[in-house]
Amino acid sequence: MTTALPADATAFLTDFHAVAEIGATPNAGVDRQAATPEDRETREWFRTYAESRGWEVRVDGIGNQFALLNLTSNAPYVLLGSHLDSQPLGGRFDGAYGVIAGLHAADRIARRVSTGAAPHAPTYNLAVVNWFNEEGGRFAPSIMGSSVFAGIMDEAEMREVRDLRGISVREALESIGYLGTDERPDIASYAEIHIEQGRILEREGIPIGAVDASWHTQKLDIEVLGEQSHTGATLMSDRHDALLGAAKVIQRVHEVTDLFPPETLVSSVGQLTLEPNSPIVVARRVHLVADLRADDREVVRSARDKILSDIREIEAEHGLVINARDFDVRANQLYPEAGLQLTEQVADALGTGARRIRTMAGHDSVAMNRIAPTVMLFIPSVDGVSHCEREFSRDEDMVTGVEFLTEVAWRLVHGALQETK
Template identity: 35%
Template sequence: MPLPASARVDIERFWTTIERSGEIGVGRPGGLSRLALGDADKEIRDLFVAWCREAGLTVRIDAIGNIFARRAGQDDTLPPVMMGSHLDTQVNGGRFDGIAGVLGGLEVIRTLDAIGHRTRRPLELVNWTNEEGGRFSPPMVGSGVFTGVYTLDWAQERRDDDGKSMGEELQRVSYAGEAQAAPPPLDAYFEFHIEQGPILDREGFQVGVVTGGYASTGTIVEFRGETAHTGPWPMEKRRNALAAGARLLTAVDDLGWEFAGSGGKATAARLVAWPNKPGIISDWAQVTCDVRHADPEAAAVMAERMLRAAHEAAARASCGIEILDTWRWGGKVFAEEMIGLVRETSLALGYRTRDILSQAGHDAYFLARDTPSAMIFAPCKNGITHNNNELSTREDLEPGLNVLLRAVVARADR
């Protein structure tokens, strides 16, 4: 039985769910501070699991804490169609980034239940662990383990600023699951997300069809120097790790401005040092930074120059250097058949539709390595995100949710 032509999500029911989520982990006014595996993340996870079970879904949790909720298909032996995103936020996050994708997938399932439509293939809804990387670096750890980009042991040893590991915190919040953190065969993956940029809102488009992502490289660099008195110690003998870190971040920021005219971006994201006190030179510093560009060749040049700048900063400050971590994502990762399905579905529904590149990192990039995947973007006001003023309205989100509904069903009913 085909999906009725009139089938649409219940936007008020979805909005009630979003509003309830917005009460958990409240940060600055209007926003959220729901860092991965903290108490607020546990609370929203518990509520999400309860919602899924109320909808009759079978819930399983894997060893890195990813939550999967399954709706049986007519032929439950077929590989499932998966939807999802993340419920964790940045320390000054909004109420929609990632969250709209998880709760939007739940709304798709609730809509199918309401109209009595059982898809041929099973459906799975997922909440990925630590997508943001705001507490445990790097981002997208849960989906990275699931897809084999990272090992489980490596991920469990990621530590926050207080020295707590992901493995310890998974146990503490009771989300160290027993399911294997590896994918069964999947038919497809869909991720609904706010754009996190100003293009759709500025140009008046209702749905963004994501054709790929900016090629991005991020890194964590450690500098090692030597403590000394800031007064008498000669300049030529100083090994100031803090100065090395500051030089790298300035060089990265300059790199972003150099490539800004062609759309490139570079972020001086984080600098921590020890002792980081007046009167004493810091002997340790750690820097996090990244570069990205729509053109993969330009992105590769930026990444090489970022690495070179790190070594030049170490040499200038007479410090040792170690590249602790490097991560890469983006490019033309999404299957043409999936891009086409999203585009055709949106146009068939009469929405103002635009192809668009994602400029942020998303779990869908990792899924797309082995599974046909697609992303659907909805507008957000002025492109503001990772900020408590992040805002998407019902009217902004409803078209993309309806595209998600119909594209998922079309794929699952094949």
């Protein structure tokens, strides 16, 4: 852009691009998995931003980090936020955009309140959150910190979840100094802004999406058990090859999508480990995770049933034992109509326009929507790519989003959505 940006926009972009340097990868991505040194560094940045403005910072028992602004006394908080952790070699926008946008929106509101710009005092206080382990790349399941906050996952159990190296969430958080004991704030409502990770807004030229529902999702935890043997000296007819069985499972997990109309179901295996993983040994055990998602719960269920019946065939054909277990099942969530209307009112007031949109990806707001009136906003993603270094959103779209979130949050702290839930 050649025109001079407003100071607020410049301040936001400066901070956004500075945070993108933390854990930066050669191809413009970031690698900041949960509770790693890079994750700690973003947390220190968040803390400094808040403390330098006199905001109170808290860390709870699952590593969620909060910045609290006192706008009024003895009132619950409107909470804004997302997550600063990333996938391995992930993008710099996913999650980070929402946290930094939340901090800047809070800063603008604090200044507006202090200058007496509002017709009346805020009804609620305001807080910003950096949720722990939204991505789930290191510790499964994903959306961990917000789900514990929302009471959907058990805190003690989640603290004992281990990564592939055997390190627990508790140990990892302790090692970066972020296993807290602070009280969680009471909240009145929640708002999150995120990149779309799809192509709809870009294709239609609309800067804001108002998320009206999330897809039904589930994972399958699959363990293939064969028999370890010699790749050279064992007869083919004597082999019980766990990796061959796993290869067929991976293919069936993919092909099941062909049984439904195009793009109504997405289904992939992204994680796999094998034992013993030696070039001249037939594998005895493979562990893998399949991820199934559709707007329609019945589509997911029927795909899952087909995969399980395919698995029985693969077991019989190769003399394997294959254990499959449902986990991380997340039902469709409808976001409240009042929040969608609030978004549309702000779109009218700012003249940006907005459209209703579904989310195929999971978000912290999916968990928060279970316990508080929640608004979920999207900004456009170039080419719809995500969870990779090539992920991209334009500066001007990010700036519009921060302005939009600020206005939504302004109305929330003044009592919007409080009749609805």
